[in-house]
Amino acid sequence: MTNLNEPTAENIEFMIEAIKSKLRMATAAAMQASHFSTARYEDIKEIYEIVSSKENFSISEVEALVSELGQLRN
Template sequence: MDLSNKTPENVEFMVEEIKNKLRMANMAAIKSTHFDEEKYEDLRDIYEMVIKKSSFSISEMEAIVTELGSLRKA
């Protein structure tokens, strides 16, 4: 998938992949529609970091969720 384009489909793909990788219950509340294209690069950075890691500590997961929360539309 070409994530260099800021499309709603790419946002949805990245959010779903992050949720699948983290497998956290509170991730169910995060939807791709909560993010706008202004924060696309930040979301992509989080996606790339999450995909590269094989496991996460609880504090890392909390930090990722917090960062995703800061990227949500106001």
């Protein structure tokens, strides 16, 4: 298990990849970890924790989460 307590680029990449995989994002290629700053680490971690805690998502939930991620991009 990765230690997600440190705001590193590697942790951001781990979380973004996990989110993309879990949400089965059609636009996953557009969501690169390099587009996110460690300054937004806590926000990204919060989305990661939400995504990790649920088994299934409605279309509107996926859209809302993807929209939120989009707002966190550099």
